[in-house]
Amino acid sequence: xxxxxxxxxxxxxxxxxxxxxxxxxxxxxxxxxxxxxxxxxxxxxxxxxxxxxxxxxxxxxxxxxxxxxxxxxxxxxxxxxxxxxxxxxxxxxxxxxxxxxxxxxxxxxxxxxxxxxxxxxxxxxxxxxxxxxxxxxxxxxxxxxxxxxxxxxxxxxxxxxxxxxxxxxxxxxxxxxxxxxxxxxxxxxxxxxxxxxxxxxxxxxxxxxxxxxxxxxxxxxxxxxxxxxxxxxxxxxxxxxxxxxxxxxxxxxxxxxxxxxxxxxxxxxxxxxxxxxxxxxxxxxxxxxxxxxxxxxxxxxxxxxxxxxxxxxxx
Amino acid sequence: xxxxxxxxxxxxxxxxxxxxxxxxxxxxxxxxxxxxxxxxxxxxxxxxxxxxxxxxxxxxxxxxxxxxxxxxxxxxxxxxxxxxxxxxxxxxxxxxxxxxxxxxxxxxxxxxxxxxxxxxxxxxxxxxxxxxxxxxxxxxxxxxxxxxxxxxxxxxxxxxxxxxxxxxxxxxxxxxxxxxxxxxxxxxxxxxxxxxxxxxxxxxxxxxxxxxxxxxxxxxxxxxxxxxxxxxxxxxxxxxxxxxxxxxxxxxxxxxxxxxxxxxxxxxxxxxxxxxxxxxxxx
Numbered sequence: 162x163x164x165x166x167x168x169x170x171x172x173x174x175x176x177x178x179x180x181x182x183x184x185x186x187x188x189x190x191x192x193x194x195x196x197x198x199x200x201x202x203x204x205x206x207x208x209x210x211x212x213x214x215x216x217x218x219x220x221x222x223x224x225x226x227x228x229x230x231x232x233x234x235x236x237x238x239x240x241x242x243x244x245x246x247x248x249x250x251x252x253x254x255x256x257x258x259x260x261x262x263x264x265x266x267x268x269x270x271x272x273x274x275x276x277x278x279x280x281x282x283x284x285x286x287x288x289x290x291x292x293x294x295x296x297x298x299x300x301x302x303x304x305x306x307x308x309x310x311x312x313x314x315x316x317x318x319x320x321x322x323x324x325x326x327x328x329x330x331x332x333x334x335x336x337x338x339x340x341x342x343x344x345x346x347x348x349x350x351x352x353x354x355x356x357x358x359x360x361x362x363x364x365x366x367x368x369x370x371x372x373x374x375x376x377x378x379x380x381x382x383x384x385x386x387x388x389x390x391x392x393x394x395x396x397x398x399x400x401x402x403x404x405x406x407x408x409x410x411x412x413x414x415x416x417x418x419x420x421x422x423x424x425x426x427x428x429x430x431x432x433x434x435x436x437x438x439x440x441x442x443x444x445x446x447x448x449x450x451x452x453x454x455x456x457x458x459x460x461x462x463x464x465x466x467x468x469x470x471x472x473x474x475x476x
Numbered sequence: 477x478x479x480x481x482x483x484x485x486x487x488x489x490x491x492x493x494x495x496x497x498x499x500x501x502x503x504x505x506x507x508x509x510x511x512x513x514x515x516x517x518x519x520x521x522x523x524x525x526x527x528x529x530x531x532x533x534x535x536x537x538x539x540x541x542x543x544x545x546x547x548x549x550x551x552x553x554x555x556x557x558x559x560x561x562x563x564x565x566x567x568x569x570x571x572x573x574x575x576x577x578x579x580x581x582x583x584x585x586x587x588x589x590x591x592x593x594x595x596x597x598x599x600x601x602x603x604x605x606x607x608x609x610x611x612x613x614x615x616x617x618x619x620x621x622x623x624x625x626x627x628x629x630x631x632x633x634x635x636x637x638x639x640x641x642x643x644x645x646x647x648x649x650x651x652x653x654x655x656x657x658x659x660x661x662x663x664x665x666x667x668x669x670x671x672x673x674x675x676x677x678x679x680x681x682x683x684x685x686x687x688x689x690x691x692x693x694x695x696x697x698x699x700x701x702x703x704x705x706x707x708x709x710x711x712x713x714x715x716x717x718x719x720x721x722x723x724x725x726x727x728x729x730x731x732x733x734x735x736x737x738x739x740x741x742x743x744x745x746x747x748x749x750x751x752x753x754x755x756x757x758x759x
Contacts, residue, residue: 453560
């Protein structure tokens with residue numbers, strides 16, 4: 162499976178470091194970390210589908226939004242306990258993922274990206290018009306039950322969730338299944354030629370991606386306690402997810418995580434200088450330059466640095 | 477009824493102009509320029525700045541917008557599309573990022589709030605009981621004039637025929653002595669000009685806001701997908717389908733549902749006929 166002892170040491174170190182963090186940093190930093198954790202979950206979810214199989218999804222907010230809206234409506238309007246509403250939300254998101262899968266079986270490349278974008282816009286317009294008494298219409302919903310109180314608890318919850326997703330995805334991608342998914346991204350025909358069902362593999366990638374997106378979306382909305390269609394089904398949100406995955410490095414697990422933390426903290430440090438949407442000007446420019454000149458992401462940079470060090474040691 | 481017919485025709489003409497610039501790039505460069513909506517936004521804002529903030533003549537405002545559109549198109553081709561060497565997904569992602577950057581740039585310069593554009597030509601005219609503003613009427617007439625001019629350009633001039641050749645087979649065109657790079661550059665310039673001009677009209681039809689680029693981008697996408705790859709006739713027909721669909725939905729169902737049916741149309745056509753309604757046709 163390609164597992165090495167130092168992988169586990171690195172994961173262990175990361176987990177221990179992240180769990181010890183609330184002892185040393187301020188609550189403000191912790192709140193930023195919570196956002197970074199959720200963004201990392203979304204970026205991993207995007208990467209499982211788009212980074213590996215090459216089916217670029219521009220509609221990830223669609224999946225996240227379905228998860229968020231389902232649990233928000235269930236708990237707020239029907240008083241369903243969260244222990245039930247979150248699993249239901251994840252299930253509904255997976256069903257929605259299957260609906261997006263259907264066109265993906267026939268179209269690819271640019272057309273697939275566009276149809277997912279259309280799904281996102283469709284949902285954005287629908288939640289505002291259909292049953293505003295349930296969805297909250299244009300204004301969205303507030304006063305949604307929160308799971309935890311205080312920055313530290315929210316941090317522990319989101320960290321546990323993020324690391325759980327990351328480690329399980331990492332293990333999954335080490336299996337032959339993960340290799341097959343990545344192979345679809347390289348050459349779909351040859352995967353089919355070697356006797357594997359690409360339809361089944363794609364379905365698996367969609368369901369896994371939707372599972373993570375729904376899980377992240379549901380927990381995220383119970384952390385925020387509110388949701389708004391403008392913030393959720395928004396190109397800026399989509400942009401942040403995609404750029405986090407690309408910037409860190411696709412087809413890796415640590416890449417989207419690094420990307421998410423890099424992006425969140427960059428945005429946070431820009432806040433005093435540029436308080437509003439102007440932040441995306443600097444943010445986007447950095448993302449564009451990095452993407453164009455370092456398409457494999459920050460992970461590649463780090464790896465190359467390590468290799469150079471190792472070679473230097475031998476010589 | 478007549479109101480719907482006239483409104484539909486006017487809106488469709490404008491949509492045809494907007495979608496044409498997007499179709500051109502897709503047909504010749506084979507890439508989707510997701511920053512296309514940003515041309516429209518920049519065109520609209522430039523016109524607003526020159527004619528309403530600086531108080532210069534309106535024609536001057538249109539001219540500045542169009543020149544800037546050409547410049548943006550050419551720069552985008554040189555700096556991004558050519559650098560990425562035909563990697564479609566990379567071009568789409570980077571143009572999407574660019575659109576977000578331009579949107580943020582607009583917020584940086586003009587602020588977050590939306591702005592009302594004064595009508596380019598004030599006044600209202602009564603056409604058989606339906607009231608039509610001069611503004612949208614002129615916009616539609618100019619749109620049609622530009623579209624006809626473009627059609628003539630593509631059919632009759634040497635450069636236009638070279639564009640058709642590149643759209644069919646870039647390698648073959650290169651062998652017969654056409655410089656595809658130059659043709660692409662011209663196409664991106666024309667696309668930028670069409671986008672900026674469409675943006676001025678579109679903004680005077682709705683209003684200026686930093687997120688105004690999404691709706692026309694989606695319309696262009698719908699037109700390209702439903703119309704099939706880069707056919708001028710397909711673009712015209714589908715622009716009318718989308719335009720009429722919107723006018724009818726707004727008039728008979730609810731204004732908020734305006735975009736829903738456009739989106740359903742995209743999804744429906746992509747799922748049932750991925751090659752579009754009109755399939756592949758020469759430019």
